[in-house]
Amino acid sequence: MIHQQYQKLVAQIYDPFMRSLEKVLSSHRQKLLRQTKGNVLEVGAGTGVNFPLYPPAVKVWAIEPSKPMYERAKKVAEKYPHIQLFNIGIEQINEIDNRPKHFDFITSMLVLCTIKNPENAAKKYKENLKDNGKLLVLEHIHSSKKWYGQFQQIINPIWRPLADGCHLTRRQDKILKAAGFEPEYENYFKLGTDWYEAIMKKKK
Numbered sequence: 001m002i003h004q005q006y007q008k009l010v011a012q013i014y015d016p017f018m019r020s021l022e023k024v025l026s027s028h029r030q031k032l033l034r035q036t037k038g039n040v041l042e043v044g045a046g047t048g049v050n051f052p053l054y055p056p057a058v059k060v061w062a063i064e065p066s067k068p069m070y071e072r073a074k075k076v077a078e079k080y081p082h083i084q085l086f087n088i089g090i091e092q093i094n095e096i097d098n099r100p101k102h103f104d105f106i107t108s109m110l111v112l113c114t115i116k117n118p119e120n121a122a123k124k125y126k127e128n129l130k131d132n133g134k135l136l137v138l139e140h141i142h143s144s145k146k147w148y149g150q151f152q153q154i155i156n157p158i159w160r161p162l163a164d165g166c167h168l169t170r171r172q173d174k175i176l177k178a179a180g181f182e183p184e185y186e187n188y189f190k191l192g193t194d195w196y197e198a199i200m201k202k203k204k
């Protein structure tokens, strides 16, 4: 009950909380998403912030496990007939019967910070991506600045329960590379903390 109320609150404040960051992030989202083609799996759709950015010719399977986030995203998805939304996490991807066996694109944006087992999620990305498919990544990562990285380590135990399980100390770039992805394009940039933006493919 308390957890449900908490998730409801997170869904309510997510967009206002992100508003100033989105002034910068939205151009990164656009740059990555405008190249999607074919069948796309969006992992952790949140409130559906990416939905308006997909070209209308693509078919999107979006998944979001939090019921309140899902409800918000559903309202946005109603405007985009090429987007189907499912109230599940990446661990339950096999429950979607009519999904393509492998996707042309998978998008992972601000989600590997929150997923409980990011290594397992990376494995699922690999299993569900075509051999010549592309993984589009936009994730905040542990700061490379010594003092700020240490500060993030100290506040992480307090931040995590307040921010829906979001970790400040993960290196999603390293997790994905260790799982067998290699960047075709990658860009590290700073926006509050360090960020990692990449187009990745499976290592041959």
Ligand SMILES: C[S@@+](CC[C@H](N)C(=O)[O-])C[C@H]1O[C@@H](n2cnc3c(N)ncnc32)[C@H](O)[C@@H]1O
Pocket (backbone or CB within 6 Å): 043, 044, 045, 046, 047, 049, 063, 064, 065, 066, 069, 088, 089, 090, 091, 109, 110, 111, 114, 115, 116, 166
């Ligand atoms: C910080 S939000 C990001 C939402 C959106 N991707 C964006 O870019 O704004 C992280 C989202 O990941 C979702 N999430 C958490 N665990 C997940 C899982 N195991 N599989 C898929 N999504 C998950 C959360 O419910 C939340 O909506």
